[in-house]
Amino acid sequence: MELFQLSRANDVRDAIAAGAASPTAQHGAQVRFLAGGTTLLDLMKLNVEHPGRVVDISRLPLNDVEATPDGGVKIGATVRNADLAMHPLIRDRYAVLSQALLSGASAQLRNMATTGGNLLQRTRCVYFRDTAMPCNKRTPGAGCAAIGGFNRTMAILGTSDACIASNPSDMNVALTALDATIHIEGIRGSRHIAIDDFFLLPGATPQRETVLEPGDLITHVTLPPLPEGSNSLYLKLRDRASYEFALASAAVVIKVVDGRMAHARVALGGVGTKPWHSREAEAALHDAVPDAATFARAADAALAGARPQSQNGFKVELARRCLVHALTQATRTA
Template sequence: MELFQLSRASDVRDAITAGASSRTAQQGADVRFLAGGTTLLDLMKLNVERPGRVIDISRLPLDKVEATADGGVKIGATVRNADLAQHPLIRERYAVLSQALLAGASAQLRNMATTGGNLLQRTRCVYFRDTAMPCNKRDHGSGCSAIGGFNRTQAILGVSGECIASNPSDMNVALMALDATVHIQGTRGERAVAIDDFFLLPGDTPERETVLEPGDLITHVTLPPPVAGSRSVYLKLRDRASYEFALASAAVVANVVDGKLDHVRVALGGVGTKPWRSREAEAALASIAPDADAFARAAADALAGAKPQSQNGFKVELAKRCLVHALKLATAPA
């Protein structure tokens, strides 16, 4: 870990002003915000992140979960994952989010990790975390060691010739299925970004993972009102039962009316370079009777664009089966 300056933001504007002094818009910029620190501090110890200044935002008044006037919910950026998972509004109205949070990390980490930090969670690719190895995400232009190297856990959707690193978050997969909106304040004012637009595909710029610019601060996330009668499920498949990242996961929100799917949202985890919303699966399921054949067709459509590497081809079938089972759970009679 290199030397850095630590200061505490007195308010949101103070944090934005300090953050705007960052030299670049890429991850790993010169100024970083610190809330729970469960990812940032790890990467600083590994010299993957080397900020010259760290701004503590943990005491800003962004730690509330509140119902909104339209029946949705507002989640502050510094709400702890453990508190969010157990909050009555979340457990009762957005079960898929509670399930996803409880499936992630350990109890100790959930007690520290925050909503905003989870949105910005970095990949667990071994080459990204090892500064002795080439990695385009960490050092653009150096190459992607995972292509042709150890890639069993890497992405099969949204990959490019520059990067195949998978996004590790469970929470963000659920937020995708819930049509979440990320609210940001920066030097240019406030803006709201749909979560699917918040994350960027690696393309030719794998070092840039989100739309955030220097000085931008995530203040909260909003969820729309739940669809009446809908049920939601998060299913995670992994190598071991606890404290492990997904090989494949599925978040499903579905509502069946008169024997047909009236509303369905599908998101996948563990298989994408970002939390993966599958509009292909949603289109295949629209207004049809929920049955095993329909689920299998939707799963095939969801993985049709997969580009597996030498060691992770199994993820194609694993993700299909994960999605099919999640759809069965979400549409089973109450």
């Protein structure tokens, strides 16, 4: 680990000013915000991240979960994953988010990791963490070792010739199915971004993963109210039962009215370069009878654009079965 300067932000404006101090503050990386540190410190130890300055934002007043006037919920950026998963507003209204959080990492990490940090955890693979190997995400133009190397756990949706790493988050898959909005303060003032627009596909610039600019600070996330009578569920398939990223996961929100699906939201994890919102699956589900044939059509639609690599072709069928089972379970209890 290289030497760096550590400072503490006194308020949001102080944090923004510190974060904007370098034109390369987002990726490259002279300044980094520190909340839980469960990913940042690990990458710093590996010399993958080497900021000259780390700004501690853990004491900013951004750790509340509260109902909004429209019946939704506001989640502060520094709310710990464990606290969010067990909060009554989340458990009662947004079961899919609670389930996703509890399936992630370990209890110890969930006690430290934050909402904002989870949104910003790097999309990564084994080669990203190994500085002896080429990685376009770490060093643009260096090449992607995963394409011709070990790629069993990589993405099959949203990949490019520059990067095939899969987004590791469980929380973000659930937030995608819940139509979350990300609220940001920056040097240009306040703005809010739908989660679908927050994450970027790798394309030719895999080092840029979100729309954040230098100095931008996530302050909170809002969730709209779910349709009355809807049911939500998160299903995660992985190699082992704890402390493991998903090989495939599915977050679904379903409402059945008079034997047909009046509302459907579908997001996939473990298979995309970003949390994967499947509008194709939603279109197949809309106003359809919730049965095995419908779920199979939706799953086929969700995976139609898959581009598997040499070792991860199994993910196509695994993700397909994961989504079918999640939809089956969600409609069974709806």
